[in-house]
Amino acid sequence: MFDILIEGGRVIDGSGLPWYSADVGIEGERLTAIGRLAHARARTRLDARGKVVCPGFVDAHVHGDLALLADPLHEPAVRQGVTTYVLGQDGVAMAPGSDATIAYMRRYTAGFSGIYELPQRWNSLAEYLALFERRCAINVCCLVPNGNVRMEAMGLETRAPTADELKHMRRLVREAMEQGAVGLSSGLDYIPSRYASEAELAALCEEIAPFGGVYVTHMRRYDPEGVLGSMDEVFRIGALAGCAVHISHFNSRADLVLPHLDAARRRGVDATYDLYCYLAGSTILGMIALPAEVQEGGPEPTLRRLRDPAIRAALAQGFAGPRGPLETVRLGFIAAPEYRRHEGQSLAQAAAESGKSVAEFVCDVLLASDLAVGCVVPHRNRDEADVRGLIRHPAMMAGSDGIFVGMASFGASAPAPELYRHFGITAGAIVDNVKAKL
The missing domain is CATH 2.30.40.10 (Urease, subunit C, domain 1)
Incomplete structure (x- = not known):
C-alpha cells in the first residue's frame, strides 16, 4: 500500500x-x-x-543561510516547488569558521543575509549542515566560501597568503569537503573574498577536485569591457585545478558571453551558470557605494572612515564622478529604525527627502545601520533580449539570488519579488522560448 x-x-x-x-x-x-x-x-x-x-527545483544561488534556520517551514521556496537550496554563496557565508569569522560574516553580510537572533551555534561545516537535518522543509547543500577560509588563515589582510597560510586554507577546504561541502565559492566584489588571486583560488580548488566539487564564482567583472577577461580567469582556475566551474548570476550581454562560453565548452571546460529573470540585482550598499580601500580592515575601520570629514569629502567627489548612477539604486533593507521609512526609495529620493546629498545620505545611513543596508541595483548592461538568450542555453540553471531581508522580513509593505515568483517566471520564460522555436 x-x-x-x-x-x-x-x-x-x-x-x-x-x-x-x-x-x-x-x-x-x-x-x-x-x-x-x-x-x-x-x-x-x-x-x-x-x-x-516533477522533481523539486534546485535554487542554485540563494542567500537563505540564516533565514532557513529562522524559518524552517520556508514557504517562499516550497510554494514555488523549490526543494533544494545551494548555500554558502559569494565567498562570504556562514560556515565554516571560528566564532570571530562567523560574527564578521553575519555583520558584514547583514544587508543580504538578514539580522536574526538564533539559538543555534556552529563552527564547522558539519555542525552547520546538521542544523538542517530533518529540521526544515527543504534540502540543503553548501559551498565552502573562500572568504571564510581566508579569514581563518590570515584575517582581513589584503596581501597574498604565505606558504603556511595557503596550506592552512587548503586544509580547511579539504576538511569541509570531507564533511559534505559540494564545492568552493568566491565573491570577488566582497571582503575578504576579493583579495584572492587566481593562483590562490586555483590552489583551493585543487582540494575540491578529488571530491567532484564545483568552483562557483561571483566574478570580478560582468560589464561588457571586463566580463570576457573574468570568464577567462574562471576557465583557467578550473583547468589548473581540474574541476568544473560555475558562474553566479550571469548578468551580462548574451551576444557577448555565450559565444565565449560555448568556445570554452568545446575546448572541454565544464562550465555552467545560473540566472535570474529580472533586470536588477540585490547586494549590500557598502559594496557598491564605497571604494574597497574604505572598507579595508572590516566594519569598525570602515565606520571610523565614514565619520572622517576628509574621507566623506573624497567620497562626495567620487560619487560625482563616473562610479555609476548611484541615484537609481533602490534601498531594500535598512537596519536603523529611523531610516527605515526610506526602504523602497531610490538613493536620490531618500537623499532629497532627508535634505542631503547622495554621498552624505549613504555615509549617514551606513553609520546609523552599522553597515547593514541592502539595496537593489538596476542592470545597465543587459535587457530582456539578453535574458531570453541566456535562459535557453543548456548550461543555464535557475538561481533566484533571493534575499530574506527588508520588505517581507522586516514589516515593509511588499515582499521581495524574487523570493516568491522567481521559479514561476523562469518556467514561463523557458516555455515561451520553446514555443518560439516551434
Whole structure:
C-alpha cells in the first residue's frame, strides 16, 4: 500500500524526455512506483489531472543561510516547488569558521543575509549542515566560501597568503569537503573574498577536485569591457585545478558571453551558470557605494572612515564622478529604525527627502545601520533580449539570488519579488522560448 498516490499527472522526470501521463506512488519519504497505478491501494490519493508532477527545483544561488534556520517551514521556496537550496554563496557565508569569522560574516553580510537572533551555534561545516537535518522543509547543500577560509588563515589582510597560510586554507577546504561541502565559492566584489588571486583560488580548488566539487564564482567583472577577461580567469582556475566551474548570476550581454562560453565548452571546460529573470540585482550598499580601500580592515575601520570629514569629502567627489548612477539604486533593507521609512526609495529620493546629498545620505545611513543596508541595483548592461538568450542555453540553471531581508522580513509593505515568483517566471520564460522555436 502506498502512503500517497498522485494520480493522472503529467510526469516530467528530469531526464530531458517529453512529459507523459502517469501515476506516482510514494512510500515513506521515497517514490517507489511510476506508472498506471489506479487500482493500487493508498492511504491518501491526490488528483493531479491537468497538473505537472516533477522533481523539486534546485535554487542554485540563494542567500537563505540564516533565514532557513529562522524559518524552517520556508514557504517562499516550497510554494514555488523549490526543494533544494545551494548555500554558502559569494565567498562570504556562514560556515565554516571560528566564532570571530562567523560574527564578521553575519555583520558584514547583514544587508543580504538578514539580522536574526538564533539559538543555534556552529563552527564547522558539519555542525552547520546538521542544523538542517530533518529540521526544515527543504534540502540543503553548501559551498565552502573562500572568504571564510581566508579569514581563518590570515584575517582581513589584503596581501597574498604565505606558504603556511595557503596550506592552512587548503586544509580547511579539504576538511569541509570531507564533511559534505559540494564545492568552493568566491565573491570577488566582497571582503575578504576579493583579495584572492587566481593562483590562490586555483590552489583551493585543487582540494575540491578529488571530491567532484564545483568552483562557483561571483566574478570580478560582468560589464561588457571586463566580463570576457573574468570568464577567462574562471576557465583557467578550473583547468589548473581540474574541476568544473560555475558562474553566479550571469548578468551580462548574451551576444557577448555565450559565444565565449560555448568556445570554452568545446575546448572541454565544464562550465555552467545560473540566472535570474529580472533586470536588477540585490547586494549590500557598502559594496557598491564605497571604494574597497574604505572598507579595508572590516566594519569598525570602515565606520571610523565614514565619520572622517576628509574621507566623506573624497567620497562626495567620487560619487560625482563616473562610479555609476548611484541615484537609481533602490534601498531594500535598512537596519536603523529611523531610516527605515526610506526602504523602497531610490538613493536620490531618500537623499532629497532627508535634505542631503547622495554621498552624505549613504555615509549617514551606513553609520546609523552599522553597515547593514541592502539595496537593489538596476542592470545597465543587459535587457530582456539578453535574458531570453541566456535562459535557453543548456548550461543555464535557475538561481533566484533571493534575499530574506527588508520588505517581507522586516514589516515593509511588499515582499521581495524574487523570493516568491522567481521559479514561476523562469518556467514561463523557458516555455515561451520553446514555443518560439516551434
